[in-house]
Every structure is written in structure tokens, then in C-alpha cells.
Amino acid sequence: MLDMLAIGHKIAALRKRENLSQEALAARLYVTRQAVSNWEVAKSAPTIDNILELSSLFKVSFEEILCLGEKPLYDKKDLFKDHERAYVLAAFLEGSLKVPLREIYDQATGEERRTLLKALKEGRLAASPSEIEDLLGDKEREFLSQRREKP
Amino acid sequence: MNLNAKKMLPFLDDDELHAIVLQMKDAPDGVYEGVSPRDIAPFAEEEDLDLLLAALAEKGVFATDLYPFASSEAIGKAAQAALSAQAFEAFRKALPFLDEDDADAAILAVLKDHDEIFASPDLKIGSLLPFLSETATTALFFSLVDAKPEEAKAMLPHLEEEDFHRLVEEAEEGKHPAFDWDAAYPFLDEEDVKRLFYAALRQKK
Numbered sequence: 001m002l003d004m005l006a007i008g009h010k011i012a013a014l015r016k017r018e019n020l021s022q023e024a025l026a027a028r029l030y031v032t033r034q035a036v037s038n039w040e041v042a043k044s045a046p047t048i049d050n051i052l053e054l055s056s057l058f059k060v061s062f063e064e065i066l067c068l069g070e071k072p073l074y075d076k077k078d079l080f081k082d083h084e085r086a087y088v089l090a091a092f093l094e095g096s097l098k099v100p101l102r103e104i105y106d107q108a109t110g111e112e113r114r115t116l117l118k119a120l121k122e123g124r125l126a127a128s129p130s131e132i133e134d135l136l137g138d139k140e141r142e143f144l145s146q147r148r149e150k151p
Numbered sequence: 152m153n154l155n156a157k158k159m160l161p162f163l164d165d166d167e168l169h170a171i172v173l174q175m176k177d178a179p180d181g182v183y184e185g186v187s188p189r190d191i192a193p194f195a196e197e198e199d200l201d202l203l204l205a206a207l208a209e210k211g212v213f214a215t216d217l218y219p220f221a222s223s224e225a226i227g228k229a230a231q232a233a234l235s236a237q238a239f240e241a242f243r244k245a246l247p248f249l250d251e252d253d254a255d256a257a258i259l260a261v262l263k264d265h266d267e268i269f270a271s272p273d274l275k276i277g278s279l280l281p282f283l284s285e286t287a288t289t290a291l292f293f294s295l296v297d298a299k300p301e302e303a304k305a306m307l308p309h310l311e312e313e314d315f316h317r318l319v320e321e322a323e324e325g326k327h328p329a330f331d332w333d334a335a336y337p338f339l340d341e342e343d344v345k346r347l348f349y350a351a352l353r354q355k356k
Contacts, residue, residue: 002336068341
């Protein structure tokens with residue numbers, strides 16, 4: 001998946017390089033200033049047409065705007081910093097973000113923890129529950145110990 | 152059977168309960184001498200309740216009160232019958248009691264022969280998703296992508312990488328024109344994003 005926050009930062013950087021305000025960029029693309037603001041903070045995603053128009057306007061490839069081929073940098077102390085949270089989680093689950101389970105689990109929200117536990121339970125992570133044993137609550141332990149069995 | 156049949160239920164043995172179940176399954180609404188499926192559910196054996204659930208489902212009577220007491224397999228068959236009959240509430244209520252395999256079997260069987268049922272505006276796809284396997288989710292998504300594009304869009308976070316590859320391949324072939332590709336591209340891997348954008352560029356020329 002794409003890191004929409006990194007893309008938002010890229011759009012903001014390209015806009016500033018061209019000395020354009022959010023309002024001026026919005027006028028060029030026939031969208032609202034709010035739309036541009038939302039893209040830049042990953043509150044919403046530009047359409048495919050918007051990306052192609054930005055590419056033409058900034059004279060860069062759409063690959064550059066979408067940060068394709070760029071290696072994301074993670075702050076070990078705050079893995080989610082400057083990235084869309086769903087992107088970081090997906091990167092960990094697919095193995096492109098290589099950090100110990102404990103590090104990401106410790107920084108994850110409740111829902112993200114459930115996603116990690118589900119992946120752990122289904123054997124999709126090369127990690128052991130013992131790595132996060134002391135971080136688990138009663139319900140999380142119970143979830144990990146449950147097995148779906150046929151009656 | 153006297154009028155206090157309902158009150159007698161806790162005191163009947165398995166054979167007596169079985170005899171009542173046989174009468175209930177032949178009754179048009181599943182009620183015999185004032186005893187409903189809900190009344191007998193806590194007392195009868197699972198095998199009998201499975202029998203009753205199936206017999207009533209065949210008649211289009213969906214005894215949802217039996218779900219907590221019947222086997223997953225029997226509930227799955229009743230759920231399939233409910234879905235085929237577009238009794239969506241009875242179908243939805245079955246899902247939490249089904250094993251993933253039985254939920255899949257019910258959904259996939261109906262998808263195979265009557266995929267138009269899933270396009271009904273009365274069936275809320277989002278409420279099914281937590282109970283479906285990846286296989287059923289994929290099958291459901293591709294059956295809805297044209298018929299119910301808005302619901303298909305909401306399924307995007309539940310799809311696997313292979314599903315996105317297939318989706319992009321189909322986009323390149325010009326399929327699914329009504330689908331919201333703007334909502335899909337953030338979920339794609341880099342290679343698929345490129346293919347989708349190049350397809351969009353080709354269409355613009």
C-alpha cells in the first residue's frame with residue numbers, strides 16, 4: 001500500500017518549491033484549498049486525475065509524487081512518525097519494516113494491537129508471543145490462547 | 152399433550168423431547184401445542200435441534216432462536232437457505248454462530264448460483280465481513296465490484312495482494328468502469344500502482 005502521509009509531504013514540498021500557496025495550487029487544479037490541505041496531511045487522497053495533473057504542473061513523474069521506489073525512513077523511537085499508521089502496520093506485516101514485534105506492539109493503538117495479535121495467532125509473523133508477554137492484558141492473552149474448533 | 156406442554160419441557164426425557172421435535176418439524180410454523188423452537192431449544196439434544204432447524208428452513212421458517220444450541224453445520228445450511236430466500240436478518244443472525252468453513256460454504260454456494268442476491272440493497276455487506284474467510288471475501292468482492300461498487304469500495308481494506316493484482320489486470324482490460332479506482336490506488340503495491348496509472352494515462356490519450 002502507499003504511504004499517503006509521505007505523499008502529502010511530497011505534494012507540500014513540491015508546492016513550496018513552486019512558491020505556490022495551498023489556495024493557488026487549488027485554483028490550478030479546480031479543487032478547494034481544503035482539499036489540498038487534506039492531501040498534505042493525509043486526511044484524504046488526491047484522485048488519480050489530481051495526481052496526473054500535479055505531475056504535469058510540477059514537471060515530475062507521478063512515481064515521484066507517489067514516492068514510488070523511495071525507501072521509507074523510520075524513527076525507531078516513533079515508528080509511526082511522518083508515516084500513515086496503516087502503512088507502517090502493513091509494512092511490518094508484509095515484512096518490509098524489519099523491527100522486533102515488541103517495538104511496534106509497544107507503540108501501536110488498541111486496534112493496531114488486535115491486528116498484530118491476529119497475525120501472530122494465524123502464524124503470519126516470524127515472532128513469538130513470548131516477545132510481548134509482559135505487554136499483554138488478560139483479554140489479549142485470552143485471545144491468543146483461543147482456538148477455533150469444530151464442535 | 153396437554154396445554155401445559157411448555158411447562159413440562161424441563162421434566163421430559165430425550166425420547167419425549169424427540170417426539171415433540173418430530174411434531175414441530177411437521178407443523179407449518181414449527182409450533183406444536185404451544186411449544187415453539189425457542190421454548191424447546193434449551194432442552195432438546197443438538198441432533199434434534201439440527202433436524203428441526205433444517206426442516207423449518209426448508210419451509211422458509213428460520214428459527215433463529217435455535218442458533219445458539221444447534222451445530223455450526225446445521226446453522227450453515229439454514230443460513231444458506233435464509234440467504235437464498237433473501238431473509239437477510241435470519242442470515243445475519245447466523246453468522247456469529249458459524250465456523251469460518253460453514254460461513255464460507257453458505258456464502259460461496261449462494262454466490263455460485265444466485266450472485267444477484269448479494270446486490271440487494273437490503274443486504275449490508277459490511278456486517279458480513281468480520282465473519283468471512285479471505286476466500287469468501289475475495290469471491291464476494293469480485294461479484295460486487297460492478298453490481299454494488301460502493302459496497303465493493305468498502306471491502307478494499309479486507310482484500311489481499313493477489314486480489315489487487317487481479318483487480319488491476321481487469322482495469323487494464325477496461326473492466327469495472329463504475330468502480331472507484333481513486334479509492335483503490337492507495338491500497339496497491341508499487342507495481343500495481345504504476346500499472347493502474349499507466350492505464351489511466353492511456354485512457355486519457
